[in-house]
Amino acid sequence: QVELVESGGGLVQAGGSLRLSCAASGRTYSINAMGWFRQAPGKEREFVAALSWSGTSTNYAASVKGRFTISKNNAKNTVYLQMNSLKPEDTAVYYCAAQRMTGWRSMLLGLNYDYWGQGTQVTVSS
Numbered sequence: 001q002v003e004l005v006e007s008g009g010g011l012v013q014a015g016g017s018l019r020l021s022c023a024a025s026g027r028t029y030s031i032n033a034m035g036w037f038r039q040a041p042g043k044e045r046e047f048v049a050a051l052s053w054s055g056t057s058t059n060y061a062a063s064v065k066g067r068f069t070i071s072k073n074n075a076k077n078t079v080y081l082q083m084n085s086l087k088p089e090d091t092a093v094y095y096c097a098a099q100r101m102t103g104w105r106s107m108l109l110g111l112n113y114d115y116w117g118q119g120t121q122v123t124v125s126s
Helices: none
Strands: 004-007 009-014 018-026 030-041 046-052 059-060 068-073 078-083 092-100 121-126
Touching: 004 092, 018 030, 018 092, 018 121, 030 068, 030 078, 046 068, 046 078, 059 068, 078 092
Parallel strands: 009 121
Antiparallel strands: 004 018, 018 078, 030 046, 030 092, 046 059, 068 078, 092 121
8 A cells, every 4th residue: 555645735826836745655665656637626637747656757748848847755755746837727636646566557647546645736826
């Protein structure tokens, strides 16, 4: 089992920055990749960014590429999502997720993740 705890959400003005954190505990040795997803009111959950647990591979949604950066602190088993140049359309509940090592699975699809955090609200005002 892997437990994920997110933090760092909040209210920010458009153009501002926030950094989300996701601390993993438990069987972290079984993790293949970590991802961030978001869900806005009335919309489906969407992929934001993902990082292989080794840190060698990253993926970003087109809507956040160049503005968001996913990274990892190995010593703390914590994954970060640095969000810059925030826009009102980035407003959503952000979830981090962990994918187990069970053979190759795309990091872009939420259904390929096995563990989820509780979510943290990000609100960007115009």
